[in-house]
Amino acid sequence: MSPALQALQRDDGQNPALLWLADGAALWRTRANPAGRSCADCHGDNAQQITGAAARYPAWDAVAGLPVNLAGRINACRQRHQQAPPLAVESPDGLALALWLGLQSRGQPVAPPDDARLAPLRAQGAALWQQRLGQLNLACSHCHDQRAGLRLGGARIPQGHATGYPIYRLEWQALGSLQRRLRGCVTGVRAEPWPAGAPEWLALEAHLAVRAAGMPVETPAVRP
Known part of the structure; x- marks a missing residue:
């Protein structure tokens, strides 16, 4: 940023x-x-x-x-x-x-619960993170792990730490959820997004929470 x-x-x-x-x-x-x-x-x-x-x-x-x-x-x-x-x-x-x-949690560390019942969801999210999607045949990891810090369309590619949602995104000129942002990524690789509220979005959200564990909550964040 x-x-x-x-x-x-x-x-x-x-x-x-x-x-x-x-x-x-x-x-x-x-x-x-x-x-x-x-x-x-x-x-x-x-x-x-x-x-x-x-x-x-x-x-x-x-x-x-x-x-x-x-x-x-x-x-x-x-x-x-x-x-x-x-x-x-x-x-x-x-x-x-x-x-x-x-x-109310701004500044507090992201703290995914130590709950074994969440393990299948997190595993699904981790698998989706590595899964190639769409006509561009790209996975989340290709941008946010392998190319983090480089530029795409004038904006720097982030590492995918979802610490500030819901966010105000300048491109949207509005407030939006993490699932809206994920949907934008999926359509960006020319894939058909899952329906709103589908379990795949929740699985990715759970995986992202683990990736961001210990980082401070930034809500409400502002992004390009």
């Missing part, structure tokens, strides 16, 4: 992703659901009580018996405790809530 972009990300008065922060904070406290219960009613209005939570996803949902990312955990809480419908993938409300939660 350029020094100018790094400075933009660090400046809470200029970081464009923070335009969504007020929406996320309001959604955290709203009781506009059949149960009449807000997120804050269960988890508290004090952000310190959820510090580090976003840094631990994807994680195992013991009730559902499957792994979920942060967006999945938000929807599980909505359905179980608020009797509210799930938020659509990439919905403004879902992104705003994820941003607000991620901000």
Whole structure:
């Protein structure tokens, strides 16, 4: 990232992703659901009580018996405790809530859970990372391992450390999730992307969390 972009990300008065922060904070406290219960009613209005939570996803949902990312955990809480419908993938409300939660973990280390139940998902993600895709016949590893630091279309190729999602991407002029960014990579190699919310995206997300373990959460990050 350029020094100018790094400075933009660090400046809470200029970081464009923070335009969504007020929406996320309001959604955290709203009781506009059949149960009449807000997120804050269960988890508290004090952000310190959820510090580090976003840094631990994807994680195992013991009730559902499957792994979920942060967006999945938000929807599980909505359905179980608020009797509210799930938020659509990439919905403004879902992104705003994820941003607000991620901000409470900013500076905390990415901490994938030490949970054997996640091993198959992580193995699937590691395999997908090495799998060639599309007409260009490229794998994630070809860009983000073998060519990290080189330039592609004027932008420097990163190592694939997903520490700041949801991010504000200048190309999008909007806030977006990690799965949206991954989808862009898949279409970029001229492959047919998996459907929104498909398990392949979650597997890649789990693999990326392991790659970034110990690195500080940057949410909300700004990227080119």
